[in-house]
Structure formats: structure tokens, C-alpha cells
Amino acid sequence: MALPERDILLCRDCCCGTTKKHPDVDHSTQRDEIEALDDPAGRRGPRVRVRVVDCLDECDRSNVVLVRDFTWNPNGRRPKDFWLGGVLSGAATDAVVEWVREGGPVPASLQRHLFRGKRG
Template sequence: MTVCRDCCCGNAAKRPEVDHAAQLQHLQAALPAPHRVRTSLCLDVCEQANVIVVHPTPAARRVGARPVWFGLVGDPAIIDDLTNWVRDGGPGSAELPAILELSLIPAPAGTNQLPREAGE
């Protein structure tokens, strides 16, 4: 899972109703190894802040699963739904819960759908 935390995502000025640090801590606590929660530089969909990308497992990717992008992720219930879906297998392995379809966004045009990690 990649969590955007650059110019707009994770910014209290843009989304003051969200405790951004607590959101990231909750994700990290809810998805221990073998899962990986990482932060990213800007994912170029700032109007959708906060943005989270859920990556398929390597096995699911080998059979065609692609990363799934979510926007306007602020509510703790969405975080819980995301973490449950990831623990169930995520993209290509578990059916996307209908409630999460409300948060789906397209990957930015011109990307290969893979976000850059901060520091890459």
C-alpha cells in the first residue's frame, strides 16, 4: 500500500478534518508484515487528497492484477474497509467491497500506475 504524503495529501491545511498522522499510524498497525505501508511523493491527483494505492501481491500481479487507486480517503471507516480488503488478499485476490467502489479513482494519465516512493 502506498499512501501519498506530499503537497496536498496529508496536509492539514487542505484536509483539516483528518488526523493525517493517526491515519498513517493506523494503516501501519493494521497491516503488519508481510504487508508494507509506505509513503509516496505527490501522485498528481491532488484534488483527490488523501490518495492511497493498494498494490496486488506478486502472485496476483503475475496473473494480471493491477494497483487500485483510492481518493478522498479521510474517514476512518474507509481505512478499516481498505485494510480488511488488503488482509483478505487485495487486488486480484479478493473481491473489492462495494463500499470501496465509492472511493475508486483512475490512475493519473501517463503513469504506469506505480507510485514513486519518497526517497526514490
């Protein structure tokens, strides 16, 4: 199987995805919408793999989504990592979903969510 074009890591542990820290966020819908992108074979569009992970060690920026884009490097060895923090609204989640499906540069609506992650 070919590498995915994009790999999405959705943080869900102590801070991200919990009503304890963000009681007004619909975490279940956010997870469902991002998981719906999972299509490693590329049958519905780009090859996307979605993984829900325990912790990305960026708790002060919850909810965190890491988009690893392999399309920027034709050799496919090292993806470009896009760290998105504070993804707490339906509009932000929708923007992530649309961007992953369409590709291209990070849309203006997500620019304020970008940050440099500790792991990359």
C-alpha cells in the same frame, strides 16, 4: 525475500495528509493504521509492504492510497493497481485496512473511492 502480496503507497505531501487541505481529518491516525499493515515477511498475515511517498500526482483526489496487488497475477510480474481517492474518514481507512488484510475484491464500501490513476 519474496515480493509482497500487496504493496501500499500512502501519499503524503502537499495535499494528502495535511490539515491545510483537510483540517477535520485525523491524518496521523490514518497513517498509523495503514503503516501497521507493514509486514513484508508475512508473519501476521499476507506479505504487505507499506511505503509513505511524497506525491502520487493526484492532488485533486486527496487523500490517496494506492494498493498494488500482486496476487492477481501468479507470475508476480505486474501487479493490479487499485487507486483510492478521498480516503478521508475513519470508516474508509478501516475498510482499506480490512481489505488489505483479507484480500479479495474491492469491498462495496470502497467502490466510490476507486479511480484510474495517471500513472497506471
